[in-house]
Amino acid sequence: MNIGIVGLGLIGGSLGLDLRSQGHRVLGVSRQAETCARAVVRGAADEADTDLALMAKADVIFLCTPLHVIKTAISQLVPHLRSETIVTDVGSVKTWVVETITPYWPNFVGGHPMAGTAESGIEAALPNLFLNAPYVLTPIEATPALAVETVTDIVRPLGVRLYHCRPEDHDRAVAWISHLPVMVSSSLIAACLQEPDTAVQELARQLASSGFRDTSRVGGGNPELGLMMARYNQKALLQSLSTYREQIDRVIGLVQQEHWADLVTQLEQTQAARSAFVK
Amino acid sequence: MNIGIVGLGLIGGSLGLDLRSQGHRVLGVSRQAETCARAVVRGAADEADTDLALMAKADVIFLCTPLHVIKTAISQLVPHLRSETIVTDVGSVKTWVVETITPYWPNFVGGHPMAGTAESGIEAALPNLFLNAPYVLTPIEATPALAVETVTDIVRPLGVRLYHCRPEDHDRAVAWISHLPVMVSSSLIAACLQEPDTAVQELARQLASSGFRDTSRVGGGNPELGLMMARYNQKALLQSLSTYREQIDRVIGLVQQEHWADLVTQLEQTQAARSAFVK
Numbered sequence: 001m002n003i004g005i006v007g008l009g010l011i012g013g014s015l016g017l018d019l020r021s022q023g024h025r026v027l028g029v030s031r032q033a034e035t036c037a038r039a040v041v042r043g044a045a046d047e048a049d050t051d052l053a054l055m056a057k058a059d060v061i062f063l064c065t066p067l068h069v070i071k072t073a074i075s076q077l078v079p080h081l082r083s084e085t086i087v088t089d090v091g092s093v094k095t096w097v098v099e100t101i102t103p104y105w106p107n108f109v110g111g112h113p114m115a116g117t118a119e120s121g122i123e124a125a126l127p128n129l130f131l132n133a134p135y136v137l138t139p140i141e142a143t144p145a146l147a148v149e150t151v152t153d154i155v156r157p158l159g160v161r162l163y164h165c166r167p168e169d170h171d172r173a174v175a176w177i178s179h180l181p182v183m184v185s186s187s188l189i190a191a192c193l194q195e196p197d198t199a200v201q202e203l204a205r206q207l208a209s210s211g212f213r214d215t216s217r218v219g220g221g222n223p224e225l226g227l228m229m230a231r232y233n234q235k236a237l238l239q240s241l242s243t244y245r246e247q248i249d250r251v252i253g254l255v256q257q258e259h260w261a262d263l264v265t266q267l268e269q270t271q272a273a274r275s276a277f278v279k
Numbered sequence: 280m281n282i283g284i285v286g287l288g289l290i291g292g293s294l295g296l297d298l299r300s301q302g303h304r305v306l307g308v309s310r311q312a313e314t315c316a317r318a319v320v321r322g323a324a325d326e327a328d329t330d331l332a333l334m335a336k337a338d339v340i341f342l343c344t345p346l347h348v349i350k351t352a353i354s355q356l357v358p359h360l361r362s363e364t365i366v367t368d369v370g371s372v373k374t375w376v377v378e379t380i381t382p383y384w385p386n387f388v389g390g391h392p393m394a395g396t397a398e399s400g401i402e403a404a405l406p407n408l409f410l411n412a413p414y415v416l417t418p419i420e421a422t423p424a425l426a427v428e429t430v431t432d433i434v435r436p437l438g439v440r441l442y443h444c445r446p447e448d449h450d451r452a453v454a455w456i457s458h459l460p461v462m463v464s465s466s467l468i469a470a471c472l473q474e475p476d477t478a479v480q481e482l483a484r485q486l487a488s489s490g491f492r493d494t495s496r497v498g499g500g501n502p503e504l505g506l507m508m509a510r511y512n513q514k515a516l517l518q519s520l521s522t523y524r525e526q527i528d529r530v531i532g533l534v535q536q537e538h539w540a541d542l543v544t545q546l547e548q549t550q551a552a553r554s555a556f557v558k
Contacts (some may be wrong), residue, residue, distance in 0.1 A: 220553030223546035274499030
């Protein structure tokens with residue numbers, strides 16, 4: 001099959017490597033000619049160009065641009081498509097993406113391969129990046145069944161754990177396990193910076209070890225990614241944050257009122273529950 | 280020097296192993312005869328007994344019992360001590376410990392070796408557990424200088440990073456980097472459990488990966504340890520929790536009002552600040 005990839009970064013490039021391994025012909029598009037050249041040299045594309053006209057030859061197109069340019073990307077892409085061309089994407093939020101792209105191109109299936117590294121760009125692309133990783137597809141009622149089947153058949157051989165759900169359910173799930181943790185973790189660091197006694201703050205920095213390192217890790221991550229989560233998954237993130245604040249209020253109340261038995265019960269419940277999330 | 284260790288668990292046993300390596304004679308006390316026998320076999324004590332009378336021979340005693348029995352331990356220990364005997368402890372909070380022990384035995388220096396593993400008990404004891412770990416001593420004005428010097432001279436050769444500070448400053452510092460993270464992390468798990476749609480909650484469990492794993496780790500830890508932090512470091516923990524709640528409120532406000540530039544600024548600040556805590 002001829003597969004188009006628009007955006008040859010970590011995700012687009014890694015998809016290109018794996019899809020070529022599966023025997024597909026991969027056509028890549030990047031705004032940068034240098035990126036196109038590197039994608040071909042690295043084996044992430046058979047052919048690459050800065051001109052979206054290349055996508056006229058593609059049967060299925062993976063939109064792998066950052067979320068904030070995806071609307072521009074689809075509007076520029078549409079004039080080059082044949083009516084049967086299927087489009088999918090790799091964005092980390094789905095309701096907003098599906099609502100944004102579908103009016104331009106109804107033959108669209110939202111997708112989210114949940115893999116990555118701390119790096120970005122075509123040089124960071126890796127083979128088998130998606131092996132054993134979740135890959136969520138979010139068709140809506142209006143999505144053509146053939147589009148869902150085709151994208152499913154293309155990504156399943158990459159060894160992914162495939163899920164199909166509504167865009168809204170995807171967004172609520174990732175708000176809990178990905179977007180809320182970033183805000184929780186960033187707020188932990190921000191709170192520590194509020195310690196007014198510089199000697200105490202310096203001591204805290206010296207004493208911080210693995211517990212602080214782990215709890216603060218995602219709060220010390222890429223600020224642009226954190227912004228994207230908040231901006232494009234605003235509703236679900238706010239619901240999660242609101243529930244989280246209630247939990248913090250509850251803990252404050254238990255500690256203030258010395259309800260130690262209830263505090264232990266919560267700590268026992270979260271200890272037991274964590275194993276259901278962390279395999 | 281004759282060094283006494285009361286409580287032969289992970290910390291007491293590991294101290295025994297290292298202090299014997301340093302040429303000290305180690306005398307251990309445990310309530311369990313079996314633990315005493317194992318401590319001698321494992322090389323964590325030269326001699327061990329269930330009777331605190333053994334401590335009459337000790338020059339310096341490390342109290343390594345859990346916090347909730349430390350008051351009973353010191354009151355039972357005092358009748359066996361010579362007036363020049365120096366007592367120190369290894370508890371993870373210091374203001375409460377210093378206030379509790381000093382009336383019984385003024386020749387006391389609070390201490391906190393900040394090392395450990397997920398295991399407990401004499402079988403978990405390890406040589407070099409404290410190598411490169413922080414070891415905080417918290418003398419007060421009334422603490423005899425000789426006691427501080429003696430304990431300092433005993434623990435420094437273990438290769439620890441030694442700090443001296445007020446008990447209150449220790450407690451505020453560990454509230455920020457150790458006790459607050461436990462409550463933040465436990466509350467994250469507790470909030471996720473509030474998702475009312477079971478399909479969404481199951482999806483969240485399936486999609487959770489390294490970000491959730493790290494942020495939730497200390498919240499999934501030993502409930503008894505979490506309780507000790509809250510119970511014996513109540514004041515400092517409440518101050519940290521209150522500041523943290525303000526930060527969460529601030530993030531909610533920024534996301535609600537779509538103040539994206541301010542949100543990015545916070546995420547940039549916490550990204551930059553984390554490196555000061557995480558070496």
